[in-house]
Amino acid sequence: MDISKRIQIKHSNITEYESSVTSPVNIAVIKYWGKRNSELILPTNSSLSCTLSQDHLNTKTTIRASPKFNTDRLWLNGVEEKISASTRLTNCINKARELRKQLENALEDQEENTSEKPLSKWKIHIASENNFPTAAGLASSASGYAALVQALANLYELPLNQTELSKIARIGSGSACRSMFGGFVAWRAGVDPNGEDSYAECVAPESHWPDLHALILVVSDAKKGTSSTSGMSTTVKTSELFPMRIEKVVPERMKKMEEAIKNRDFNSFAILTMKDSNQFHSVCLDTYPPIFYMNDISRGIVHLVHAFNEQKDSTTGKPLGIRAAYTFDAGPNAVIYAEKQHIRELVRIFMHFFPPATTQPASTYFPDPFGVLQSESD
Numbered sequence: 001m002d003i004s005k006r007i008q009i010k011h012s013n014i015t016e017y018e019s020s021v022t023s024p025v026n027i028a029v030i031k032y033w034g035k036r037n038s039e040l041i042l043p044t045n046s047s048l049s050c051t052l053s054q055d056h057l058n059t060k061t062t063i064r065a066s067p068k069f070n071t072d073r074l075w076l077n078g079v080e081e082k083i084s085a086s087t088r089l090t091n092c093i094n095k096a097r098e099l100r101k102q103l104e105n106a107l108e109d110q111e112e113n114t115s116e117k118p119l120s121k122w123k124i125h126i127a128s129e130n131n132f133p134t135a136a137g138l139a140s141s142a143s144g145y146a147a148l149v150q151a152l153a154n155l156y157e158l159p160l161n162q163t164e165l166s167k168i169a170r171i172g173s174g175s176a177c178r179s180m181f182g183g184f185v186a187w188r189a190g191v192d193p194n195g196e197d198s199y200a201e202c203v204a205p206e207s208h209w210p211d212l213h214a215l216i217l218v219v220s221d222a223k224k225g226t227s228s229t230s231g232m233s234t235t236v237k238t239s240e241l242f243p244m245r246i247e248k249v250v251p252e253r254m255k256k257m258e259e260a261i262k263n264r265d266f267n268s269f270a271i272l273t274m275k276d277s278n279q280f281h282s283v284c285l286d287t288y289p290p291i292f293y294m295n296d297i298s299r300g301i302v303h304l305v306h307a308f309n310e311q312k313d314s315t316t317g318k319p320l321g322i323r324a325a326y327t328f329d330a331g332p333n334a335v336i337y338a339e340k341q342h343i344r345e346l347v348r349i350f351m352h353f354f355p356p357a358t359t360q361p362a363s364t365y366f367p368d369p370f371g372v373l374q375s376e377s378d
């Protein structure tokens with residue numbers, strides 16, 4: 001998260017305040033899917049993600065508060081949107097304003113009372129831009145709400161730490177709470193009906209495993225067919241596999257994943273990541289009516305990663321081991337986790353089998369470049 005303090009802008013006889021924040025996306029390796037309370041956005045299970053470097057995929061949000069603004073306004077990627085159309089957005093803004101108001105009451109803050117109204121009463125203009133496809137399963141709501149909440153916190157100078165702020169980001173979009181931290185981040189589901197113990201925390205900083213890289217394979221930048229919000233709500237209502245995932249699988253996986261990260265154990269990290277992605281998409285398929293987020297190209301990528309991981313050393317015949325892991329969110333795009341020394345080779349292989357703007361027929365998306373899978377089934 002790129003945080004800078006708010007700035008003060010003085011022109012003619014008025015003072016305005018502005019804050020700007022750039023926030024990164026996070027990609028879950030143990031997926032959040034399902035809510036126990038959809039208003040407060042309380043999840044059915046804990047989840048864990050890696051926050052990506054914000055040099056690549058990010059949301060930049062600038063908020064200006066001015067005594068001369070008449071209404072709150074929002075521009076998303078340059079297009080004006082109605083703030084009132086989104087309850088989640090208004091919930092986040094209202095929460096931040098309420099906290100600002102408490103601060104003003106407590107401090108009897110004179111500083112900004114230069115106009116007739118205190119800052120909590122000023123209207124705001126928000127401009128938010130993603131540098132990647134919005135709503136294509138690339139975690140745009142995560143970086144979007146994280147940037148919004150951090151920018152509001154800076155604007156209002158709220159004395160809250162990242163964990164506290166993660167609870168506000170959570171009411172915007174569940175996965176956003178994890179983007180309030182860099183590195184490896186757990187969202188603890190919690191048990192409190194009011195969500196006081198449902199927050200994100202950093203389990204290891206980015207510097208703990210600098211060699212771990214993420215490769216984003218944009219299969220499609222089209223807006224997804226079923227939003228995460230409606231998809232997970234139908235899953236909770238209809239999937240018979242879902243309770244098993246929540247009760248039996250995820251709690252154990254969270255522990256194992258934290259252990260794998262602590263030990264920089266790529267083998268365990270990768271297996272858990274791939275299995276969790278597969279199980280998330282299985283409960284989507286078990287949802288009625290079923291939800292399909294992955295397409296033929298996504299499945300081809302899965303196949304290719306397994307083939308890569310099954311490769312043997314050409315001279316010794318020894319297995320080279322698991323060197324890449326795929327994961328898919330609510331869309332067909334793949335995120336590949338791998339250690340730095342394998343990235344170049346992986347890029348070469350993906351570019352070879354899935355050249356940009358490919359027109360290959362679906363059947364050729366199931367390559368067996370190393371002859372491994374074929375020879376095993378023969």
Ligand code: DP6
Nearest residue numbers: 028031032173174175228229329330
């Ligand atoms: C598949 O956070 O977008 O990416 O809380 O309804 O806004 P809402 O859902 P959202 O869901 C993300 C789901 C996921 C998995 C994950 O990021 O953990």
